[in-house]
Amino acid sequence: MADQQLRIGLPKGSLQQATLELFEHAGWRFSVGARAYFPSVDDPEITAVLLRAQEMPSYVADGVLDAGITGLDWILERGADVVEVANLVYAKQGLGMYRWVLAVHEDSDIHCAKDLQGKRIATELVNVAAKYLEKHGVTAHVEFSWGATEAKIPDLVDAIIEGTETGSTLRANNLRIVDTLMESSTRLIANQAAWADRWKRSKLENIALLLTGALAARQKVLLKMNVHKDDVLAVVDALPALKKPTISHLSDEIWHAVETVVDQHTLRDLIPELKRRGAEGIIEIPLNKVVA
Numbered sequence: 464m465a466d467q468q469l470r471i472g473l474p475k476g477s478l479q480q481a482t483l484e485l486f487e488h489a490g491w492r493f494s495v496g497a498r499a500y501f502p503s504v505d506d507p508e509i510t511a512v513l514l515r516a517q518e519m520p521s522y523v524a525d526g527v528l529d530a531g532i533t534g535l536d537w538i539l540e541r542g543a544d545v546v547e548v549a550n551l552v553y554a555k556q557g558l559g560m561y562r563w564v565l566a567v568h569e570d571s572d573i574h575c576a577k578d579l580q581g582k583r584i585a586t587e588l589v590n591v592a593a594k595y596l597e598k599h600g601v602t603a604h605v606e607f608s609w610g611a612t613e614a615k616i617p618d619l620v621d622a623i624i625e626g627t628e629t630g631s632t633l634r635a636n637n638l639r640i641v642d643t644l645m646e647s648s649t650r651l652i653a654n655q656a657a658w659a660d661r662w663k664r665s666k667l668e669n670i671a672l673l674l675t676g677a678l679a680a681r682q683k684v685l686l687k688m689n690v691h692k693d694d695v696l697a698v699v700d701a702l703p704a705l706k707k708p709t710i711s712h713l714s715d716e717i718w719h720a721v722e723t724v725v726d727q728h729t730l731r732d733l734i735p736e737l738k739r740r741g742a743e744g745i746i747e748i749p750l751n752k753v754v755a
Contacts, residue, residue, distance in 0.1 A: 468510055469657075469666050472522060472531030473502065475513040478649065481553055482532055488677035488751050489670070508666065517587070520545060520652065529657035530667055536563060536626065536647035540588050546658040549651040549671035553678060560646040563588060563626050565595075566638045568617040576642060579603045579622060585615050586624035588644075595624075595644050613638060676752035684730065685748040686737075687722040694741030695719055701736050703729065724753060 473482055473493070483493050483502075493502040493511060500513045514522060519533035520543030530548070538545060552560065567573045573582065576599040585608040586592045592605045608615065612623045613636045624644060627633055633640065651671055657663045690698045695710065698721060702708050708723035721742070725733060734745055 467508055467662050467666075469508060469663055470510050470512070470529045472512050472514045472519050472528045474516040474519065474532050475500070476515060478516060478532070479513065482649075485551070485553060485674060485677055488680070489673040523652050523654050526654050526656055528654070529663055530651065530653040532649060532651055534561065534647045535650055536561070536588060536591070536645065538650065538652065539645070540590050542590065543652075545652040545654060547650050548653050548658075548667050549675055551649040551651060551674055551678060553649055560648050561626055561628055562646050563591065563624060563644045564633075564640045565622060565624055565642040565644060566613070566616070566633050566640050567622045569637045569639045571617065571621070571639070573622055573641060576601055582621035584622045584624060585612050585620040587612070587626075588624055591644060592624045672754060673752060676754040679753040679755070680750035682727055683724050683750055683753055684727050685722060685724055685750055686733075686745065687720065687748065688737060688742040688745040689713065690719050690721050690742050692717055692719060695721070697740040698737055698742050701733065701740055724750070
């Protein structure tokens with residue numbers, strides 16, 4: 464075991480697989496047994512534990528863990544005094560934000576926050592819900608939900624405050640979104656003492672740099688192509704890039720090699736356009752990290 468150790472919490476549950484895959488792209492491979500809560504990792508300076516994201520802010524803030532991966536929603540719900548080291552915009556189904564919404568049955572007469580007066584609301588974010596109601600000058604009964612929150616409408620509660628990525632589960636249960644309370648994303652957090660420690664802060668900054676680089680790479684690819692000297696300007700003019708594309712002579716000075724990093728979602732329009740402008744031998748290469 465290394466002399467210096469960073470104790471980090473990883474989210475168990477819906478975010479677990481996405482988080483382990485992100486760390487692997489960033490350069491850390493964690494191995495998790497079927498019933499294990501203490502993953503092994505190929506870095507002797509890191510020890511890890513699996514915890515629910517809901518619990519993570521408290522364990523980090525209290526110094527039980529040096530750092531952890533959790534959501535902004537749970538940081539706010541716990542009122543945790545932590546350092547947000549990095550904003551990592553990913554979720555279990557992709558790279559989008561996670562929304563917490565006020566939802567009711569599609570036939571409900573609730574259409575705005577004011578209509579919640581005297582109503583019963585179920586949610587996991589009890590404190591966030593209380594602040595939302597206070598902001599709107601509404602008094603309502605807010606109860607903690609242990610799960611299957613969307614199934615409690617309309618027989619058990621009048622409304623719910625629930626997290627969603629796409630809204631599909633809400634729609635499947637005949638629910639209508641009334642308002643969005645907040646958007647949340649995954650955060651790398653640290654406690655104040657760990658952040659004040661020079662070695663731990665440096666380690667965390669390195670982890671944050673590579674995690675954000677791995678996330679950025681998911682949306683980008685490297686394009687390489689050969690271009691006749693007469694077509695270089697036309698091809699380069701079509702290329703969006705982090706910086707200007709790299710252009711180099713081939714052994715035959717009539718031809719040039721051009722390469723650049725582009726957003727993946729642009730490829731279906733970009734590659735045909737590059738071909739029309741004279742590019743040949745176009746190669747698309749996936750990336751592991753893009754560190755700006």
